[in-house]
Amino acid sequence: MDIVLLTLTTLSLAAAAGFGFLSWRIGREEREREQARIAALAAAMTGPAVRGVFLSEADTTAQVAVGSLFESATEGLRGRPAIKAAVVAAMVVTIVVGAIIGARISDNAAATTTPTRHEPIVTNAVAPLELMSMRHQRQGTTLTVSGLVRNPPQGVAMNGITAVVFTFDRTGAFLSSGRAALDFSALGPGAESPFVVNVPNVLDVARYRVTFRSASGVVRHIDRRGNQVQLAQAVR
Numbered sequence: 001m002d003i004v005l006l007t008l009t010t011l012s013l014a015a016a017a018g019f020g021f022l023s024w025r026i027g028r029e030e031r032e033r034e035q036a037r038i039a040a041l042a043a044a045m046t047g048p049a050v051r052g053v054f055l056s057e058a059d060t061t062a063q064v065a066v067g068s069l070f071e072s073a074t075e076g077l078r079g080r081p082a083i084k085a086a087v088v089a090a091m092v093v094t095i096v097v098g099a100i101i102g103a104r105i106s107d108n109a110a111a112t113t114t115p116t117r118h119e120p121i122v123t124n125a126v127a128p129l130e131l132m133s134m135r136h137q138r139q140g141t142t143l144t145v146s147g148l149v150r151n152p153p154q155g156v157a158m159n160g161i162t163a164v165v166f167t168f169d170r171t172g173a174f175l176s177s178g179r180a181a182l183d184f185s186a187l188g189p190g191a192e193s194p195f196v197v198n199v200p201n202v203l204d205v206a207r208y209r210v211t212f213r214s215a216s217g218v219v220r221h222i223d224r225r226g227n228q229v230q231l232a233q234a235v236r
Helices: 002-046 057-063 066-074 081-112
Strands: 129-139 142-150 162-168 174-181 192-199 207-214 217-219 221-223
Touching: 129 207, 142 162, 142 207, 162 192
Parallel strands: 129 221
Antiparallel strands: 129 142, 142 192, 162 174, 162 207, 174 192, 207 217
Protein backbone atom coordinates (compact mmCIF):
# COMPACT_ATOMS: atom_id res chain seq x y z
CA MET A 1 0.00 0.00 0.00
CA ASP A 2 2.85 2.44 0.82
CA ILE A 3 4.56 1.77 -2.53
CA VAL A 4 1.34 2.30 -4.47
CA LEU A 5 0.61 5.52 -2.58
CA LEU A 6 4.14 6.83 -3.18
CA THR A 7 3.91 5.99 -6.89
CA LEU A 8 0.59 7.73 -7.32
CA THR A 9 1.81 10.77 -5.44
CA THR A 10 4.90 10.97 -7.67
CA LEU A 11 2.79 10.70 -10.81
CA SER A 12 0.46 13.40 -9.56
CA LEU A 13 3.35 15.76 -8.86
CA ALA A 14 4.89 15.03 -12.27
CA ALA A 15 1.58 15.69 -14.02
CA ALA A 16 1.13 18.94 -12.11
CA ALA A 17 4.67 20.05 -13.00
CA GLY A 18 4.10 19.21 -16.69
CA PHE A 19 0.82 21.07 -16.74
CA GLY A 20 2.46 24.09 -15.13
CA PHE A 21 5.22 24.09 -17.76
CA LEU A 22 2.69 23.87 -20.60
CA SER A 23 0.66 26.70 -19.09
CA TRP A 24 3.76 28.88 -18.86
CA ARG A 25 4.71 28.08 -22.47
CA ILE A 26 1.22 28.88 -23.76
CA GLY A 27 1.24 32.15 -21.87
CA ARG A 28 4.57 33.12 -23.35
CA GLU A 29 3.37 32.32 -26.89
CA GLU A 30 0.20 34.33 -26.34
CA ARG A 31 2.24 37.33 -25.20
CA GLU A 32 4.41 37.07 -28.31
CA ARG A 33 1.32 36.94 -30.52
CA GLU A 34 -0.13 39.98 -28.78
CA GLN A 35 3.03 41.95 -29.37
CA ALA A 36 3.06 40.92 -33.05
CA ARG A 37 -0.59 41.91 -33.49
CA ILE A 38 -0.04 45.27 -31.85
CA ALA A 39 2.92 45.99 -34.10
CA ALA A 40 0.99 44.93 -37.21
CA LEU A 41 -2.03 47.06 -36.29
CA ALA A 42 0.16 50.06 -35.64
CA ALA A 43 1.79 49.64 -39.03
CA ALA A 44 -1.62 49.27 -40.74
CA MET A 45 -3.07 52.40 -39.12
CA THR A 46 -0.11 54.70 -39.79
CA GLY A 47 0.28 53.49 -43.37
CA PRO A 48 3.72 52.32 -44.49
CA ALA A 49 5.92 54.65 -46.56
CA VAL A 50 8.76 53.70 -48.75
CA ARG A 51 11.39 56.42 -49.43
CA GLY A 52 8.92 59.22 -48.73
CA VAL A 53 6.29 58.00 -51.18
CA PHE A 54 3.02 56.78 -49.61
CA LEU A 55 1.51 53.60 -50.92
CA SER A 56 -1.95 53.63 -52.36
CA GLU A 57 -4.93 52.13 -50.52
CA ALA A 58 -4.88 49.03 -52.73
CA ASP A 59 -1.20 48.52 -52.10
CA THR A 60 -1.73 48.89 -48.34
CA THR A 61 -4.47 46.30 -48.38
CA ALA A 62 -2.28 43.96 -50.33
CA GLN A 63 0.61 44.46 -47.93
CA VAL A 64 -1.33 44.04 -44.68
CA ALA A 65 -4.06 41.45 -44.24
CA VAL A 66 -5.75 42.77 -41.13
CA GLY A 67 -8.18 39.87 -40.82
CA SER A 68 -5.35 37.39 -40.61
CA LEU A 69 -4.04 39.08 -37.49
CA PHE A 70 -6.90 37.69 -35.44
CA GLU A 71 -6.82 34.15 -36.71
CA SER A 72 -4.32 33.14 -34.06
CA ALA A 73 -6.65 34.46 -31.37
CA THR A 74 -8.79 31.35 -31.66
CA GLU A 75 -5.82 29.12 -31.00
CA GLY A 76 -5.47 27.87 -27.47
CA LEU A 77 -6.42 24.71 -25.70
CA ARG A 78 -8.65 23.76 -28.65
CA GLY A 79 -5.61 23.25 -30.84
CA ARG A 80 -3.57 21.46 -28.16
CA PRO A 81 -5.00 18.01 -27.33
CA ALA A 82 -1.86 17.13 -25.38
CA ILE A 83 -2.70 19.80 -22.83
CA LYS A 84 -6.22 18.47 -22.48
CA ALA A 85 -4.88 14.97 -21.88
CA ALA A 86 -2.43 16.28 -19.29
CA VAL A 87 -5.19 18.12 -17.42
CA VAL A 88 -7.47 15.07 -17.38
CA ALA A 89 -4.63 12.79 -16.25
CA ALA A 90 -3.68 15.17 -13.44
CA MET A 91 -7.28 15.34 -12.23
CA VAL A 92 -7.68 11.54 -12.31
CA VAL A 93 -4.42 10.95 -10.42
CA THR A 94 -5.34 13.58 -7.83
CA ILE A 95 -8.75 12.00 -7.22
CA VAL A 96 -7.24 8.50 -6.89
CA VAL A 97 -4.55 9.69 -4.48
CA GLY A 98 -7.15 11.55 -2.38
CA ALA A 99 -9.37 8.48 -2.18
CA ILE A 100 -6.48 6.22 -1.13
CA ILE A 101 -5.26 8.69 1.50
CA GLY A 102 -8.81 9.06 2.88
CA ALA A 103 -9.26 5.29 3.12
CA ARG A 104 -5.87 4.93 4.80
CA ILE A 105 -6.70 7.59 7.39
CA SER A 106 -10.07 5.95 8.12
CA ASP A 107 -8.40 2.54 8.63
CA ASN A 108 -5.81 4.02 10.97
CA ALA A 109 -8.47 5.85 12.95
CA ALA A 110 -10.53 2.68 13.31
CA ALA A 111 -7.46 0.69 14.37
CA THR A 112 -6.40 3.22 17.03
CA THR A 113 -9.88 3.77 18.49
CA THR A 114 -10.09 2.62 22.13
CA PRO A 115 -13.29 1.97 24.07
CA THR A 116 -14.38 4.68 26.47
CA ARG A 117 -15.24 2.21 29.20
CA HIS A 118 -14.47 -1.37 30.12
CA GLU A 119 -17.29 -3.75 30.85
CA PRO A 120 -17.13 -7.47 31.56
CA ILE A 121 -17.77 -9.46 28.42
CA VAL A 122 -19.13 -12.96 28.57
CA THR A 123 -18.23 -14.93 25.46
CA ASN A 124 -19.64 -18.24 24.30
CA ALA A 125 -16.11 -19.48 23.53
CA VAL A 126 -15.46 -20.23 27.25
CA ALA A 127 -17.25 -23.31 28.54
CA PRO A 128 -19.54 -22.39 31.48
CA LEU A 129 -19.17 -23.79 34.97
CA GLU A 130 -21.45 -26.65 36.00
CA LEU A 131 -23.48 -26.58 39.22
CA MET A 132 -23.46 -30.23 40.29
CA SER A 133 -25.33 -29.99 43.60
CA MET A 134 -26.80 -27.42 45.99
CA ARG A 135 -28.63 -27.48 49.30
CA HIS A 136 -29.63 -25.05 52.03
CA GLN A 137 -30.43 -24.88 55.72
CA ARG A 138 -31.84 -22.33 58.13
CA GLN A 139 -30.27 -21.36 61.43
CA GLY A 140 -32.33 -18.60 63.02
CA THR A 141 -32.34 -15.67 60.61
CA THR A 142 -29.35 -16.97 58.64
CA LEU A 143 -29.73 -18.93 55.42
CA THR A 144 -26.78 -21.14 54.50
CA VAL A 145 -26.44 -22.32 50.90
CA SER A 146 -23.81 -24.89 50.01
CA GLY A 147 -23.05 -26.83 46.88
CA LEU A 148 -20.52 -28.21 44.44
CA VAL A 149 -19.38 -26.55 41.22
CA ARG A 150 -17.24 -28.05 38.48
CA ASN A 151 -15.10 -26.60 35.73
CA PRO A 152 -15.78 -28.80 32.66
CA PRO A 153 -12.86 -30.63 31.02
CA GLN A 154 -13.13 -28.38 27.94
CA GLY A 155 -13.06 -25.24 30.12
CA VAL A 156 -10.17 -22.92 30.93
CA ALA A 157 -8.34 -22.50 34.21
CA MET A 158 -10.01 -20.02 36.56
CA ASN A 159 -8.84 -18.32 39.74
CA GLY A 160 -10.60 -16.37 42.46
CA ILE A 161 -14.17 -17.51 41.73
CA THR A 162 -16.79 -16.24 44.19
CA ALA A 163 -20.27 -17.70 44.77
CA VAL A 164 -23.04 -15.11 45.30
CA VAL A 165 -26.53 -15.95 46.64
CA PHE A 166 -29.54 -13.62 46.21
CA THR A 167 -32.68 -14.16 48.29
CA PHE A 168 -36.28 -13.16 47.43
CA ASP A 169 -39.60 -13.19 49.30
CA ARG A 170 -42.88 -14.74 48.14
CA THR A 171 -43.74 -11.68 46.01
CA GLY A 172 -40.40 -11.84 44.18
CA ALA A 173 -38.92 -8.82 45.96
CA PHE A 174 -35.22 -8.87 46.70
CA LEU A 175 -34.30 -9.36 50.36
CA SER A 176 -30.58 -9.73 50.84
CA SER A 177 -27.45 -11.38 49.44
CA GLY A 178 -24.29 -13.06 50.59
CA ARG A 179 -21.05 -14.13 48.96
CA ALA A 180 -18.08 -16.35 49.63
CA ALA A 181 -15.08 -17.59 47.69
CA LEU A 182 -14.94 -21.19 46.52
CA ASP A 183 -13.08 -23.53 48.81
CA PHE A 184 -10.43 -24.01 46.10
CA SER A 185 -9.12 -20.72 44.73
CA ALA A 186 -7.67 -22.34 41.60
CA LEU A 187 -10.12 -24.26 39.43
CA GLY A 188 -8.50 -26.00 36.47
CA PRO A 189 -10.28 -27.84 33.64
CA GLY A 190 -12.17 -30.83 35.05
CA ALA A 191 -11.65 -29.71 38.70
CA GLU A 192 -14.45 -29.38 41.29
CA SER A 193 -14.82 -27.19 44.35
CA PRO A 194 -17.43 -26.93 47.12
CA PHE A 195 -18.78 -23.58 48.32
CA VAL A 196 -20.67 -22.34 51.38
CA VAL A 197 -22.47 -18.98 51.42
CA ASN A 198 -24.19 -17.47 54.47
CA VAL A 199 -26.97 -14.89 54.03
CA PRO A 200 -27.70 -13.31 57.44
CA ASN A 201 -30.77 -11.43 58.65
CA VAL A 202 -33.39 -12.94 56.34
CA LEU A 203 -36.81 -14.13 57.49
CA ASP A 204 -39.48 -14.66 54.84
CA VAL A 205 -37.32 -16.29 52.14
CA ALA A 206 -39.28 -17.96 49.35
CA ARG A 207 -36.48 -18.66 46.86
CA TYR A 208 -32.86 -17.89 46.19
CA ARG A 209 -30.53 -17.73 43.21
CA VAL A 210 -26.83 -18.48 43.00
CA THR A 211 -24.35 -16.90 40.57
CA PHE A 212 -20.59 -17.05 40.18
CA ARG A 213 -18.28 -14.12 39.64
CA SER A 214 -14.63 -13.44 38.98
CA ALA A 215 -12.54 -10.28 38.97
CA SER A 216 -13.61 -9.58 35.38
CA GLY A 217 -17.37 -10.06 35.87
CA VAL A 218 -20.08 -12.71 35.87
CA VAL A 219 -19.06 -16.31 35.09
CA ARG A 220 -21.71 -18.29 33.24
CA HIS A 221 -22.84 -21.60 34.72
CA ILE A 222 -25.22 -24.44 33.87
CA ASP A 223 -27.43 -26.19 36.42
CA ARG A 224 -26.54 -29.91 36.28
CA ARG A 225 -28.51 -31.00 39.35
CA GLY A 226 -30.71 -34.04 38.93
CA ASN A 227 -33.49 -32.89 41.26
CA GLN A 228 -34.08 -29.20 41.94
CA VAL A 229 -35.95 -28.47 45.18
CA GLN A 230 -37.80 -25.20 45.67
CA LEU A 231 -36.89 -23.46 48.89
CA ALA A 232 -40.49 -22.33 49.35
CA GLN A 233 -41.57 -25.96 49.77
CA ALA A 234 -38.69 -26.86 52.07
CA VAL A 235 -39.15 -24.06 54.57
CA ARG A 236 -42.88 -24.50 55.18
